[in-house]
Amino acid sequence: MLDDPRPEELLAAVARLLREEIGPQLTDAAAFHARVAANALDLVRRQIADEAAIDAAENARLAALLGTSGTTAGLNRLLAARLRAGAGEAEMPGLMDHLWETTLAKIAVDQPRYASIAPALAIRAARRRERKNA
Amino acid sequence: MDAPAMDVGVDPFPARMAALVGRIDPGASLANLGRLSGGASQETWAFDAVGPAGTRRLILRRAAPGAVPHPMAAGFAVEAAAIRAAGVQGVPCPHVRHELEPADGLGEGFVTDHVEGETLARRIQRDEAFAATRETMVASFGAILARIHRVPVAVLPPMRRSGVAAALEAIRESLDADPTPRPVFELALGWAARHAPPEPERLALVHGDFRLGNVITGPEGVRAVLDWELAHLGDPTEDLAWISLPPWRFGRIERPVAGLGSRADMFEAYARTGGASVDAARVHWWEVMGSLRWGLFCAEMLARFRGDDPSVERGMIVRRISESEIDLLAAIEGGIDAG
Numbered sequence: 357m358l359d360d361p362r363p364e365e366l367l368a369a370v371a372r373l374l375r376e377e378i379g380p381q382l383t384d385a386a387a388f389h390a391r392v393a394a395n396a397l398d399l400v401r402r403q404i405a406d407e408a409a410i411d412a413a414e415n416a417r418l419a420a421l422l423g424t425s426g427t428t429a430g431l432n433r434l435l436a437a438r439l440r441a442g443a444g445e446a447e448m449p450g451l452m453d454h455l456w457e458t459t460l461a462k463i464a465v466d467q468p469r470y471a472s473i474a475p476a477l478a479i480r481a482a483r484r485r486e487r488k489n490a
Numbered sequence: 491m492d493a494p495a496m497d498v499g500v501d502p503f504p505a506r507m508a509a510l511v512g513r514i515d516p517g518a519s520l521a522n523l524g525r526l527s528g529g530a531s532q533e534t535w536a537f538d539a540v541g542p543a544g545t546r547r548l549i550l551r552r553a554a555p556g557a558v559p560h561p562m563a564a565g566f567a568v569e570a571a572a573i574r575a576a577g578v579q580g581v582p583c584p585h586v587r588h589e590l591e592p593a594d595g596l597g598e599g600f601v602t603d604h605v606e607g608e609t610l611a612r613r614i615q616r617d618e619a620f621a622a623t624r625e626t627m628v629a630s631f632g633a634i635l636a637r638i639h640r641v642p643v644a645v646l647p648p649m650r651r652s653g654v655a656a657a658l659e660a661i662r663e664s665l666d667a668d669p670t671p672r673p674v675f676e677l678a679l680g681w682a683a684r685h686a687p688p689e690p691e692r693l694a695l696v697h698g699d700f701r702l703g704n705v706i707t708g709p710e711g712v713r714a715v716l717d718w719e720l721a722h723l724g725d726p727t728e729d730l731a732w733i734s735l736p737p738w739r740f741g742r743i744e745r746p747v748a749g750l751g752s753r754a755d756m757f758e759a760y761a762r763t764g765g766a767s768v769d770a771a772r773v774h775w776w777e778v779m780g781s782l783r784w785g786l787f788c789a790e791m792l793a794r795f796r797g798d799d800p801s802v803e804r805g806m807i808v809r810r811i812s813e814s815e816i817d818l819l820a821a822i823e824g825g826i827d828a829g
Binding site for chain 2: 389392393395396399429432433435436437439440442444451452455456458459460462463466467470471472473474475476479480483
């Protein structure tokens, strides 16, 4: 059995080192790259923690939406093809909910502080109410 | 006879730059040559021409040796022509000093005067030095775009023409070339195809990447519009929409134009400077197309990350695809945002 600290704890420590200790000692371009590197480590930490659950939930939603099972990549290929052929919410009820859930799960890993998230959630909630009432 | 030119150990670049300086400013010599940025496709160099009358600070942009240009790139000759033509209309632009010729031995590119000022979006948005400029900046963006769009097409060299249908085709090709299935992009492209506006009445000079980051700003206002790489003849509304894409608001999401102000203020200045009246639905359509273009651009960076540029920054750009995805869902489900 390997000893602690866990990988995610070490990643957090390195990100903190880059952001709080090394970054402030650097000049413009190098400080920018140190910040990007710290952000990348945080992304990796979130992905390690959440990827399995994100994939399982996405796979289950896709299977329900498309009425078939498969790998997440395979089901996404099928969904992309149906969308390309012109299918929408009418042909695939639950489509928009699925796309929102999938995108929100992705951005929670990629860029959880992206400023668009809050207004986007308000738009989603409004359309969702309309679809439910329709 | 000795053949020093064949000596592979000597980099001919500095000597050719020194000769170039003599050609630009007879009697001047090269100083402070330094690379500002470089990538697979092009390089930017800063240098000084030091002559008896004083020092001229200059910038060289040139094709990276052996580079294959991006299919949407205008090419250096077209860029230089667009900058000159925009300058005639009163668009603040860097003065083009010299276009590289075969005799320069430096490949393709051109030299402009250096323009002092700030390009970093977050500083322009937040620093005290730009507080007064920020009040008028959205209006000056409208005026600048009106001037770019009124450049007579007849003075421009042949260049990429891309209106509504061609833009849709370009997105389709880019999405087909992506090995990863992208349902949100398919949804958005389907929406865009169904909601496509008619082709514009006339194709105008479109900058193609007009946003913070590509303008040099001083405390008194915009000093120069840079990065004309994506210039083409197209729908002028494309430029009016691109600057309001959420990623170009740099965190100030509640202020659509560059995180600084409202669309209405920009459109008003655009009309006042002679631009056509703006159709909000057409702007919204180009915002969807812009998010698709930016998202697919990020996706294309995966090949670069796994190829010539394995930098953290390059890899992290690819992970911004989900930003475009959430922006597309919000734009399609939210409808026209006239703020």
